[in-house]
Amino acid sequence: MLEVKGIYKSFGEASVLKGIDATFEPGKTSLIIGQSGSGKTVFLKTLLGLHIPDKGTISYNGQTTESMTIEEKRQLKQDLGMVFQGSALFDSLTVEENVMFPLKMFTNQSKSEMLDRVDFVLKRVNLKDSNHKFPAELSGGMQKRVAIARAIVTNPRYLFCDEPNSGLDPRTSIVIDNLIQEITDEYQITTVINTHDMNSVMEIGEKIIFLKDGLKEWEGTSNDIFKTDNEAVVSFVYSSNLFKKVRKVYLEE
């Protein structure tokens, strides 16, 4: 369980997060949506500890990050997996070396233990026979799978994904969404995804948080999002004619 209470974050004069409360549960995929500049990436980076909040608390499994000892913080780092925008693989390393990287950083495993674990997670994301390829030799969807494999290789309890579908075609996006959701359920991970992708909202929106100007404007499920009359949500989600029609049909049923 990940709990956020009254999170504020400013950069100089610019106030980006203005008091966000949220709870994220194990085994659930939660989505953060909102317009460009609403603070989604800053929020995700704050959850991950890459930004220190000016005010507010972040609790992992009931313990605030402030109250953790250095050893507990080190353990927490191992429990956090991240899929960055654009995959962020190391171009000069092979798939195997990319996925092994967090194991080298955070564990004392032997080379053969690491190789076994790398093989296991690569199989789990349906990437076999790619161990010795370089990222440039893979398609965008395959690179995302490598990024997901790297994020889950340390068996994290929390997984953060920033725009995991950016640059992918709609079909591959759904495959990646489903993969993240399956892994979340299978390993009971607490997963938080930033997305612009309305297909993701409809497909895997078990819990959706809509940010507006650094505040949580709305929260609900993909079913709720059809019924809401929150003007900001409706104008953001149903900006395309296709989704306007989908909503109309849903409401008429």
Ligand SMILES: Nc1ncnc2c1ncn2[C@@H]1O[C@H](COP(=O)(O)OP(=O)(O)OP(=O)(O)O)[C@@H](O)[C@H]1O
């Ligand atoms: N390190 C930083 N220093 C100063 N300002 C920042 C920094 N990081 C983000 N910001 C500002 O915070 C605001 C929110 O940015 P953020 O990247 O969180 O938006 P976003 O909702 O993720 O947008 P997008 O959907 O376009 O990725 C922006 O105005 C941005 O300029």
